[in-house]
Every structure is written in C-alpha cells, then in structure tokens.
Amino acid sequence: MASHIAGYPRMGPKRELKFALESFWDGKSSAEDLQKVAAELRSSIWKQMSDAGIKYIPSNTFSYYDQVLDTTALLGAVPERYNWNGGEIGFDTYFSMARGNASVPAMEMTKWFDTNYHFIVPELGPHTKFSYASHKAVSEYKEAKALGIDTVPVLIGPVTYLLLSKPAKGVQKTFPLLSLLDHILPIYKEVIADLKAAGASWIQFDEPTLVKDLDSHQLEAFTKAYSDLESTLSGLNVVVETYFADVPTEAYKTITALNAVTGFGFDFVRGTKTLDVIKNVGFPSGKYLFAGVVDGRNIWANDLAASLSTLQALENIVGKDKLVVSTSSSLLHTAVDLVNETKLDGEIKSWLAFAAQKVVEVNALAKALAGEKDEAFFSANAAAQASRKSSPRVTNPEVQKAAAALKGSDHRRETNVSARLDAQQKKLNLPILPTTTIGSFPQTIELRRVRREYKAKKISEEEYVNAIKEEINKVVKLQEELDIDVLVHGEPERNDMVEYFGEQLSGFAFTVNGWVQSYGSRCVKPPIIYGDVSRPKAMTVFWSSVAQSMTSRPMKGMLTGPVTILNWSFVRNDQPRFETCYQIALAIKQEVEDLEAAGITVIQIDEAALREGLPLRKSEEAFYLDWAVHSFRITNCGVKDTTQIHTHMCYSNFNDIIHSIIDMDADVITIENSRSDEKLLSVFREGVKYGAGIGPGVYDIHSPRIPSTEEIADRIRKMLAVLETNILWVNPDCGLKTRKYAEVKPALTNMVAAAKQLRTEL
Ligand code: GLN
Ligand code: ZN
Numbered sequence: 207m208a209s210h211i212a213g214y215p216r217m218g219p220k221r222e223l224k225f226a227l228e229s230f231w232d233g234k235s236s237a238e239d240l241q242k243v244a245a246e247l248r249s250s251i252w253k254q255m256s257d258a259g260i261k262y263i264p265s266n267t268f269s270y271y272d273q274v275l276d277t278t279a280l281l282g283a284v285p286e287r288y289n290w291n292g293g294e295i296g297f298d299t300y301f302s303m304a305r306g307n308a309s310v311p312a313m314e315m316t317k318w319f320d321t322n323y324h325f326i327v328p329e330l331g332p333h334t335k336f337s338y339a340s341h342k343a344v345s346e347y348k349e350a351k352a353l354g355i356d357t358v359p360v361l362i363g364p365v366t367y368l369l370l371s372k373p374a375k376g377v378q379k380t381f382p383l384l385s386l387l388d389h390i391l392p393i394y395k396e397v398i399a400d401l402k403a404a405g406a407s408w409i410q411f412d413e414p415t416l417v418k419d420l421d422s423h424q425l426e427a428f429t430k431a432y433s434d435l436e437s438t439l440s441g442l443n444v445v446v447e448t449y450f451a452d453v454p455t456e457a458y459k460t461i462t463a464l465n466a467v468t469g470f471g472f473d474f475v476r477g478t479k480t481l482d483v484i485k486n487v488g489f490p491s492g493k494y495l496f497a498g499v500v501d502g503r504n505i506w507a508n509d510l511a512a513s514l515s516t517l518q519a520l521e522n523i524v525g526k527d528k529l530v531v532s533t534s535s536s537l538l539h540t541a542v543d544l545v546n547e548t549k550l551d552g553e554i555k556s557w558l559a560f561a562a563q564k565v566v567e568v569n570a571l572a573k574a575l576a577g578e579k580d581e582a583f584f585s586a587n588a589a590a591q592a593s594r595k596s597s598p599r600v601t602n603p604e605v606q607k608a609a610a611a612l613k614g615s616d617h618r619r620e621t622n623v624s625a626r627l628d629a630q631q632k633k634l635n636l637p638i639l640p641t642t643t644i645g646s647f648p649q650t651i652e653l654r655r656v657r658r659e660y661k662a663k664k665i666s667e668e669e670y671v672n673a674i675k676e677e678i679n680k681v682v683k684l685q686e687e688l689d690i691d692v693l694v695h696g697e698p699e700r701n702d703m704v705e706y707f708g709e710q711l712s713g714f715a716f717t718v719n720g721w722v723q724s725y726g727s728r729c730v731k732p733p734i735i736y737g738d739v740s741r742p743k744a745m746t747v748f749w750s751s752v753a754q755s756m757t758s759r760p761m762k763g764m765l766t767g768p769v770t771i772l773n774w775s776f777v778r779n780d781q782p783r784f785e786t787c788y789q790i791a792l793a794i795k796q797e798v799e800d801l802e803a804a805g806i807t808v809i810q811i812d813e814a815a816l817r818e819g820l821p822l823r824k825s826e827e828a829f830y831l832d833w834a835v836h837s838f839r840i841t842n843c844g845v846k847d848t849t850q851i852h853t854h855m856c857y858s859n860f861n862d863i864i865h866s867i868i869d870m871d872a873d874v875i876t877i878e879n880s881r882s883d884e885k886l887l888s889v890f891r892e893g894v895k896y897g898a899g900i901g902p903g904v905y906d907i908h909s910p911r912i913p914s915t916e917e918i919a920d921r922i923r924k925m926l927a928v929l930e931t932n933i934l935w936v937n938p939d940c941g942l943k944t945r946k947y948a949e950v951k952p953a954l955t956n957m958v959a960a961a962k963q964l965r966t967e968l
Contacts, residue, residue: 207529207576209568210262210496211255212410212447212471213360213536215561216269217723218247219543224727227270230297231305237297244268248346252355254562259569262408265350265357266343267536270297271304271726274325274370275313277362278303281393282339285313285329285374295339304726314372315725319414319450320822321503321539322732322774324725328367331377336389338396347404359401363411363446364390364435365427370415384427391431395438408443410471414535416461417451417477419824425460436466445469445496449535450503451822452477455487462490469494474516475501475534481516484523495524498534499571500564505541505720505734505776507559508567510574510587517575531572537561541720553597554715554736556590594780602712602738609738609788617836617843618871623898626873627933629847633807634760638968639922639936639961640691642901644854644876645764645810646941647681647696648950657701674699675752682756688954689962692760692808695753697943703766703812704774708733710745711793714775734776735786741793744800751804762852763801763809768794768837773815783819784833791840798842802849810852811841813870817857831866838870850874852899856940861889874899878939880906880921890928900929903939904957910945912952918960931968936961 217223226243229235248268255263269276279300284290287310290299304326306312314327343359350357364387373381401409413428432439432446444467453461453472462470472480474497489495497520499513521529543562547555559567570583594600619626660670681696700706708714714733721729746763754761768790777786794811801809816838821830842851853872860867860877867875879886879902886902904921905913918936925934936957942950 207572208261209572210530210532211260211264211565212533213264213267213538214251215538215542217721217729219546220719221721221729223247224729227727249353252350252353255565256355258565260565263355263357264360265346266359272325273362275304276342277367278328279340281390282337283328283330283334322724328371329374330371330383330386331374331381336393338393343397344400344404347401347406358408358410359406360410360412363413364394364431366413366415387427387431391434394435398438402442410445410447412447414449416448416453416457418822420457425457428460432464432466439466443468445471447471449473450476452480455483458483458487469496471496471498471532473498473534489524494528494530495520496530496532498532500533500568502533502535502537503539504779505558505560506779507557507590509591510584513571514574531568533564533568537564539722541722546719547717549718553593557594600737602740605738605740605789608792609785612788617839619843621847626847630850633848636691637965638931639934639965641936641958641961642692643694643937644941645694645697646943648945648947649943653677653698678753679756682753689958692762693757694762695749699749704771705733707745707766707771711739711741713737713739732775735778739789739793741796745797747800747804750801750806754806760808763806765794765797765811767811767813769819769834770813770815773819787837791837794841799844802845808850810854812854813838814856835866835869859885864889864894872898874935876901876937879903880939887928899933899935901935901937904936905938905953907938907940907942907945910949912949913956915956915959918957919963922960922964
C-alpha cells in the first residue's frame with residue numbers, strides 16, 4: 207500500500223526561507239547564501255518524508271516565490287516590460303516579475319482558489335513567445351536523486367496554467383487563452399523528456415481547476431492537452447492531482463477517460479461527493495487512485511479510524527494495489543511542525559497535526575491498509591479524538607443553546623435604513639460628505655515595542671495603559687486638527703485585527719510558529735478556533751470610552767466582524783462553519799451592545815474577508831452568503847436607531863455580491879475602491895439602488911504616494927455622478943497602519959480639503 211504527499215510548505219519550520227529571501231532582497235546576503243538555505247530546506251523535507259516511509263515524495267513543490275510564477279519561468283512567458291533577453295531565467299528577472307523593480311511594477315497577484323495563498327497571475331497573449339527557460343523541475347529532481355531519494359516531480363498542469371492566466375496589457379480582454387495550448391505543450395514535452403531522461407518514473411500534474419464550474423470547451427482542453435502529451439508521457443506514470451472540492455461528474459468522466467493518465471488525485475476532505483461519484487460512474491481499471499484523506503488545509507489531527515474506513519471502501523472499488531493514501535491538497539496551506547509549539551496546552555496539542563505530523567499520518571494509514579497497523583499510534587489517535595469530543599474546553603452548552611436558537615430567525619433591525627439614517631443624523635449632525643478613516647493609524651516601532659514589553663511583562667499595566675492613552679490622544683488631536691468628522695482611536699493596542707479579538711475570546715488558541723505562506727516571503731499565523739466561542743468580558747469598551755472622552759466628535763467603536771474572524775482562522779472541523787460563525791456573531795453582538803451602553807454612537811464592524819469565504823462552485827454561493835450576511839446582522843440587529851453601524855471591506859470587486867452586501871443592512875459601508883474606480887461605481891451606474899451610507903475609498907493607502915486635493919476632488923465628483931449626495935462619505939481605502947505619519951498627514955489634509963471644496967460646489 208503506497209503513500210503520497212501532494213506538496214509541502216517551503217518556508218521552513220521557523221520561516222528560514224522568509225529570512226533568507228528578505229536578507230537577499232535587502233542586499234545583505236548573496237544569491238549563493240539564499241540557494242544554500244533553500245537547498246538545506248529541500249533536503250531536510252525530502253529526508254523527513256523518506257524517513258517517515260512515504261513512497262511518492264514530491265519535488266519541485268519548493269519555490270523561491272510562487273509555483274505559478276515558476277511555471278511562467280519554465281515556459282519563458284516573461285512579460286515584455288521586464289526586458290528579459292532569453293536564456294535561463296535568473297533571480298533578477300524572476301524577482302522583478304514577483305516584486306517589481308526600480309523601473310517596472312510587479313505582475314498582479316491573486317488568491318489561489320479559496321485559500322489565503324496568493325499566486326502571480328501569468329500575462330499572456332497571441333504574441334507571447336514560449337521557450338524552455340527554467341530547468342528547476344529537473345534540477346530539483348536530480349538534487350533529490352543525489353540524496354538517494356526518488357521523487358515525483360510536480361508541475362502545474364497546462365490547462366490549469368492557462369485558465370489561471372489573464373490577457374497581457376494591450377491584448378483584448380476576450381482573447382481565448384486556451385488557444386495557447388498548442389504553444390505551451392511543446393515546452394511541457396521538453397521538460398517531460400528531460401525528467402524522463404533523468405530517471406523519473408512518475409510525474410504529477412496539478413489541475414485544481416477541475417473542481418470549478420467548467421464548460422465543455424474547457425473540459426475538452428484537458429482531453430486535447432493530455433492526448434497531445436500522450437506519446438511523450440509513455441513509459442511514465444502520470445497522476446493528475448485535483449484538490450479543494452469534489453470534481454463534478456462531467457469533469458470526472460473527462461479525466462478518467464484520459465489514456466495518458468495513470469493516476470487520479472482527489473480531495474476526500476472537501477470533496478464530500480467524490481466517493482459517490484466514483485461509486486456511480488466507476489473507476490477505470492488498472493489505474494491508481496490517490497485518495498486525499500489527510501487534510502492539507504487545516505491543523506487538526508486526522509480521524510484515522512474514519513479515514514481508514516473511507517480507504518477500505520475505496521479499496522473495494524479500485525483494488526488493493528491501486529490505492530494510494532494521500533493528502534487532500536498540498537500541505538502548503540497548513541502550519542509546518544507541531545514540535546516547535548512549546549507553549550500550547552498539552553490537551554489541545556494532542557488534537558493537532560501540522561505538515562510534519564500529517565506526513566506521519568499518511569504513512570500510518572497506508573501501513574494499516576497493508577495490514578501493518580501501528581496499534582499504539584492508532585489508539586493514541588483515537589484517544590485524542592475522544593478527548594476532543596468530550597472535552598469541556600470544547601463544549602459550552604450555553605453557547606450551543608444560544609447559537610441553536612438563532613436558526614430560522616432573520617435578525618434585522620426594526621426600522622429601515624433611511625429612517626435610521628435620519629434618526630442618526632439628528633443626533634450626529636454631520637456635514638454632507640462626512641469624512642472619516644477606516645480605523646488604524648500608523649503603527650510605529652515605539653508602539654510595537656510598548657506592546658511587546660507589556661506582553662513580556664517588562665513594563666507594568668499602568669505604564670502600558672498610559673503609553674496607549676498617550677498615543678490615542680495624539681491620534682485624536684491630529685484628527686481634530688485635520689477637521690475629520692467621525693474619529694477613530696487608531697487601534698494602537700492591536701497587533702492584528704483578528705488576533706486581538708481571538709486572544710480575548712474563549713475557544714481560541716494561538717501558536718508560536720504556526721505560520722502559513724500568504725505570498726512571497728509573507729506568512730500569516732491564523733488563530734485556532736478549537737471550541738465554542740464566548741466572550742468572558744468586554745474587549746474594546748475601555749479603549750473606545752477613553753478615546754471618546756477625549757473629544758466631543760463622534761468616536762467610532764472598532765470591531766472585527768464574525769465572518770472575517772472565521773475566514774482568517776483555522777476553524778474547527780467538528781461542526782459546520784456556519785455554526786462557529788454564529789457563535790462568534792453572538793460574542794460580537796455582546797460587544798456591540800456594551801459599546802452602545804457606554805455611549806459610543808458609531809460602531810464599525812469590519813468584514814474585510816467576507817468575500818474570501820465564497821465557495822469555489824456557484825451552486826454553493828447562495829448558502830454561504832446567506833449565513834455570512836446573517837451572522838453580520840446578528841451582531842447589530844439589537845441596537846437603537848440612533849446608533850450608526852458601519853462596516854468596511856477591503857476589495858472592490860463586489861459587483862456579483864452587491865445584493866448580499868445590501869442585505870447586510872449596515873448604515874454605512876466603507877470600501878476599497880481607488881485601485882479600480884470604475885469597477886465599483888459601475889454597479890451603481892447600472893442601476894443598483896443603494897440607500898445606505900457609502901464611502902468608496904478616495905485614495906490608495908497601499909502606496910506611499912500622496913494624492914493631491916484636486917485628484918481626490920475629481921474622484922468624489924465621479925462618485926457623485928452615480929451616488930446620492932446625502933449618502934456619500936469621504937474616506938481612504940483602508941486602515942493606515944502600514945503608512946508613515948509623513949504620508950498620512952498630508953494625504954488626510956488633502957482629503958478633508960477635497961471634501962470641503964465639494965461641499966461648496968453642491
Ligand atoms: N479597522 C481596520 C484597520 O483600519 C481594518 C483593516 C482591514 O480592513 N484590513 O486597520
Ligand atoms: Zn480594508
């Protein structure tokens with residue numbers, strides 16, 4: 207019985223690659239230094255999998271930045287602006303594409319399916335010249351071989367590559383990218399031939415787009431591609447790997463009919479219908495099934511007994527020697543190694559498995575199927591599963607009851623939004639085009655030091671509170687000087703908008719090294735939601751009250767919404783996501799009500815990540831949006847008409863979900879907009895009625911550039927052409943925490959000046 211790992215994190219257990227990359231980019235170390243760190247990481251990962259007993263060990267899943275960019279390099283598809291002269295692509299060109307350089311901006315980055323990993327979007331067109339320009343796949347294969355480890359080289363499949371790319375600048379938006387298949391397949395043939403010559407016996411093609419809603423034309427591309435590659439692939443075993451959802455029946459039929467392919471990888475964690483599809487449609491005889499039963503997207507220990515029974519069901523269909531135990535996806539999306547978690551509570555730790563532990567689980571399952579069950583390992587696992595089910599840390603009957611009682615009810619504020627806005631205006635008495643900001647002000651080195659020292663108990667609570675108060679006072683005074691209408695306290699006490707709340711809620715755990723790559727060298731450390739969520743005490747009321755006491759202007763209370771907390775955490779897998787979300791919503795609801803009682807009249811509940819939770823398939827969108835929007839409404843349905851609820855979102859492409867956004871029923875929404883002006887406003891131009899307050903960002907906070915008054919005024923005029931004067935707010939795109947005061951002060955000065963200028967024109 208064989209075992210397989212679809213891919214592995216590259217950063218290293220302590221983010222070694224991140225530090226090596228950043229030091230190289232800063233010119234503090236050489237290319238050789240970087241290559242050395244990378245080679246050490248690769249070899250230790252291969253050895254670890256080999257020692258664990260894994261049969262099919264991946265290579266070429268390492269990357270200096272991103273595996274899609276690696277494919278772009280493999281194909282020599284470098285956009286013209288990087289002035290690449292052909293030959294093998296080196297660090298210069300590679301990192302210029304990834305990060306831009308002094309004279310050219312980077313390529314676009316976007317989310318990899320529904321993960322928080324971001325890839326570099328290929329830019330292609332009819333004139334793109336392809337050439338075999340990166341031999342990374344072959345050299346990694348050889349590198350492992352030299353260590354005595356025979357690996358399965360992993361390539362992004364040709365169809366997925368094209369379906370994830372976009373037409374280059376100057377190329378028509380309607381350009382059929384799949385028409386480039388004939389141009390890239392010759393390069394794929396070259397690399398396949400190379401790998402074969404180097405001794406590879408298996409190749410893995412990642413084709414995750416197969417889980418999306420594909421039309422027949424797109425499906426035909428798979429048939430075409432793998433038929434074309436068939437003769438080059440002959441003599442090799444080929445696995446087409448899918449992940450993140452089940453493969454729809456039509457797609458399943460298409461790929462299982464491919465001659466050139468000898469193995470198929472499916473996600474049995476998220477692909478809840480896959481087993482049925484296999485039973486109903488059948489599985490091609492003599493081919494391998496790579497059964498992804500160990501979750502690559504989460505940090506929970508596998509329920510080995512449950513997996514074993516799934517595997518046994520599959521074994522009956524495909525045959526004993528054709529079943530391969532695998533991960534549901536690459537392990538790139540989980541944390542690296544639990545051994546480095548020295549601060550986690552022992553019981554909670556027994557419920558977890560990071561990448562290194564998942565490798566061991568995969569192997570244990572394969573051995574069990576082969577009749578060599580490690581009884582001790584299985585019974586320890588069963589005990590951990592049982593403790594998780596019965597632990598009082600997990601279950602809070604009161605919370606369960608309160609969350610269950612929510613179902614079936616709509617949770618809406620009693621009065622409609624226009625009546626509420628009137629009541630609020632009477633109380634707040636704001637000018638037209640009121641100005642505000644999104645929440646955070648610059649996070650200085652000094653502030654970070656204060657928080658760190660307080661956490662490490664190096665300074666007293668009193669010192670800490672005074673330092674933060676002083677900072678809030680500074681931010682309040684600045685906003686008054688700038689003449690902003692609705693103020694914020696600047697969030698100096700917060701490290702991160704999710705962690706800050708997670709640390710104060712029950713049911714959350716935090717890791718020390720549980721980093722997951724987000725893009726390039728950037729990693730995030732999601733909290734772990736392991737139990738029923740409740741709020742032992744108020745979380746923000748103290749700071750908001752302090753801030754409000756410093757000014758007579760309205761001070762926005764600042765909260766992170768339930769959907770965002772959920773989407774940016776590792777979520778428990780023992781109950782549906784929506785149930786966890788409802789529990790968080792109830793905790794935030796208590797906070798909203800406490801803020802209101804403390805005299806805070808404007809409360810912002812950020813839902814920066816609402817869109818990120820959208821499922822991969824259209825048929826599942828409505829259900830998600832329904833409970834996500836419902837969760838948001840739960841948080842604030844109980845407040846008075848005169849309490850103004852704001853929300854904020856960090857993306858502008860919400861044309862497709864605009865009705866859900868309206869259904870959130872917030873009084874005011876501030877949204878990122880300035881990087882794609884027309885996109886957002888076009889919704890309203892096309893006649894969508896929006897009656898609540900709305901503040902499309904008037905300038906981009908991701909850039910150090912200072913926008914002029916005229917430029918901002920122009921933006922506002924464009925907005926006024928499609929939105930009613932009395933609902934428009936003036937604010938930046940997002941929080942200011944990554945900017946410097948030297949940028950923030952002039953930018954906000956110009957923003958307020960632009961708002962004032964327009965007030966005189968109206
Ligand atoms: N209130 C948060 C801030 O200003 C919102 C951040 C976000 O939307 N990502 O920092
Ligand atoms: Zn934002």
